[in-house]
Amino acid sequence: MSEGGASAKTVESAVPARMDRLPWSGWHWLVIAALGITWILDGLEVTIVGNIAAVLTDPASGLGLTEGQVGLAGGIYIAGACTGALFFSYLTDRYGRKRLFLITLAIYLLFTVATAFSWNFWSFAVFRFLAGTGIGGEYSAIYSAIDELIPARVRGQVALAISGSYWGGAAVGSLLSVALLSEVFVSQFYGWRLAFGLGAVLGLCVLLIRRYIPESPRWLATHGRNEEAERVASDIEERVKREKGLRELPPIDEDEKITIEQRESIGFGPILRAMFLMYPKRTVLGLVLMGTQAFLYNAVLFTYGLILSGYYGVPGGNVGYYLAAFAIGNLCGPLLLGRLFDRVGRVPMISGCYVASGGVLALSAFLFHQRLLDATTLTALWTLMFFFASSAASAAYLTVSEVFPMEIRAMAIALFYAIATGLGGVTGPIIFGQLIGTGDRSNLLVGFILAGALMLVAAVFEMFLGVRAERRSLESVATPLTAIKEQTGSA
Numbered sequence: 001m002s003e004g005g006a007s008a009k010t011v012e013s014a015v016p017a018r019m020d021r022l023p024w025s026g027w028h029w030l031v032i033a034a035l036g037i038t039w040i041l042d043g044l045e046v047t048i049v050g051n052i053a054a055v056l057t058d059p060a061s062g063l064g065l066t067e068g069q070v071g072l073a074g075g076i077y078i079a080g081a082c083t084g085a086l087f088f089s090y091l092t093d094r095y096g097r098k099r100l101f102l103i104t105l106a107i108y109l110l111f112t113v114a115t116a117f118s119w120n121f122w123s124f125a126v127f128r129f130l131a132g133t134g135i136g137g138e139y140s141a142i143y144s145a146i147d148e149l150i151p152a153r154v155r156g157q158v159a160l161a162i163s164g165s166y167w168g169g170a171a172v173g174s175l176l177s178v179a180l181l182s183e184v185f186v187s188q189f190y191g192w193r194l195a196f197g198l199g200a201v202l203g204l205c206v207l208l209i210r211r212y213i214p215e216s217p218r219w220l221a222t223h224g225r226n227e228e229a230e231r232v233a234s235d236i237e238e239r240v241k242r243e244k245g246l247r248e249l250p251p252i253d254e255d256e257k258i259t260i261e262q263r264e265s266i267g268f269g270p271i272l273r274a275m276f277l278m279y280p281k282r283t284v285l286g287l288v289l290m291g292t293q294a295f296l297y298n299a300v301l302f303t304y305g306l307i308l309s310g311y312y313g314v315p316g317g318n319v320g321y322y323l324a325a326f327a328i329g330n331l332c333g334p335l336l337l338g339r340l341f342d343r344v345g346r347v348p349m350i351s352g353c354y355v356a357s358g359g360v361l362a363l364s365a366f367l368f369h370q371r372l373l374d375a376t377t378l379t380a381l382w383t384l385m386f387f388f389a390s391s392a393a394s395a396a397y398l399t400v401s402e403v404f405p406m407e408i409r410a411m412a413i414a415l416f417y418a419i420a421t422g423l424g425g426v427t428g429p430i431i432f433g434q435l436i437g438t439g440d441r442s443n444l445l446v447g448f449i450l451a452g453a454l455m456l457v458a459a460v461f462e463m464f465l466g467v468r469a470e471r472r473s474l475e476s477v478a479t480p481l482t483a484i485k486e487q488t489g490s491a
Contacts, residue, residue: 002365010259011226015217016406016475018233020152021249025240028158031149033102034209036162038138041108041203043169043327045131048176049074052192053305054319062119062189067306069121071433076125078298078429080132081139082418088137089414096223097145097410098215100137106209107205108134112200116193131287140414143401144391148218152473156346156398157338163394164334171327174320218406221260258475260406271415273407279478281359283405285465289350289396290420293453296361297393299451300382301326306436307444312375318422320381329383337391341398347466350395351459357389358455365448392455402432403467405478424454 022028049070053171065073084104092100111131111241118124143159150158176195214236220229237249275283301323308314308322333353341349364381367373373381400416401409435443469477 011221012259012413012485013221013226013229014252014257015221015229015233016258016473017252018237018249019149020473021252022151022237022240023244023246023249024151024154025243027236027239028136030209031146031213032055032158032162034206034213035142035146036165037137037203037206037209038105039163039166039170039215040169041206041314043166044173044176044202045077045112045135045169046238048173048192048195049128052195052319053303054309054315055192060189061192063121063124065121065124067310067437068433069304071303071429071431071436073121073125073128074303074433075427076427077128077132078294078421080129081136082137083129083421084133085139085414085417086136089140089411091378092137092141092144092410093408096215097148097219098210101140101201101210101213102133102207104137104141105207106134107131107137107162109200109203110134112196112203116196127316136414136417140410141338143397143413144219144410145213145216147230147401147474148216148406153471154342154387155474156341156395156470158335159398159401160338160341160391160394163397164331164338164390167327167330167390168204170330171324174327175325176320183375202434219244226260228327232301246283255315264456271411274405274414275412279404281465282467285461285467286396286400286403286416287420288461289354289392289399290416291424292354292458293389293393293396293424294421295424295428295454296357296389296451297428298424299447301431301437303429304382305432308375310436310439311441312378314375321442322375325379325383326386326450329386333387333390334394341391342394344468345468345470346395346399347462350392350466353388353395354459354462357385357392357437358452358459360388361455362452365445365452368448369442369445389455392458399467399469402469402474406474431469 053067053070054062055061056063056070057067058064082105088100088104091103108131111127111134115124115127115131118127123452146159146162147155173195176198214232217229217233217236220226220232241247241249302324304318304326309320314322337349337353360381364373364378364385366377368383397413401413404412432444432447435447467477
């Protein structure tokens, strides 16, 4: 019996090789549009909260939160995302990627709308937590599906571009909040509420697109539905051939077929064994990469509005202009550097981006402490920092999604996201919210230096433990568990 409670059997499948040989087509663009929207929505959510942070501390908003409560609410949202990632990853493994797409997105939509009707701190925090569970649930299902549907030769740049689309949402959220918080069109009491409502409208449109995305053939093959997996793969191949005007696709060699253990579900036991016994070095690397970038991002983005208003006197309604610059830097990083992660390689690019972002943040911390920066120059420096940090963060997600066996991918992603983001993402906003509340630049200097140093530490870990996964199939990067049982080494 398998740990999931059902008898396990093995089948020989060519589905992974068939998916990797496909030429790029309009069908792949559909996958990106339907699934990549999650990052746009998350970027919209996080940036709106960062932009309206100062407004939420104004009693005229209807909430009148303290700076510490704003930071705490940011941490609570991340805690919700961690919880959702763990809970829904199990359901994703058991019931499939596609079914959970609609469920997790519906949860996000429901509680994002509910957030707009918050009446005090606790209602705001609870609704943010529940909206976060929906976003967290999306992560494991969608990262798994994207990795399993995108050809290996371009997996790196596509994954980085999709992660970078987060900042398309951030740009929209920044400009949207400027308009809605200006009080020209609507009062502060209603402006921030409309910002959340419009984000939900965007998510609602995505439900219509996702109907056209099939279940992952790789998932079907591992869950006792090999005939359906072959049929779905054939349907995808036929569509791609029609779009590209091809009569035939390159043949599959016999040695490209793999043996797959089919299970109805997989518990946390096999995942923990794979992480800590089979691949301990990859586990340490994933935790470090994910945790350090989560600390930096959530610490800065959830509290930058407070820095601008508290230290530079920037009105709350104008914060969006500054964060829009951040969004541009973050969006351009993965788009411009993404190809290099497949061509130059994962290890040099990941470590280089972590070093660059940590170094720029440390420099800006010193200049901020010495009062040598105004709001514009601080934003310019951090835009440069985020150009590299965005690629580093996207590559961290890519790393944990591609270096573990196919059978446990979704739940492994969820565990890494929950543990690392719980440590870095929850503590960052809370710590920085308290530091900003003191009004002391020396305290903030320590916080910034800490965040920058953590990024440099992550670069060292990547240099020594990084996996060279560029242009390799998922199955060659991490052999399926059935084959691993015959090996004795770990990586």
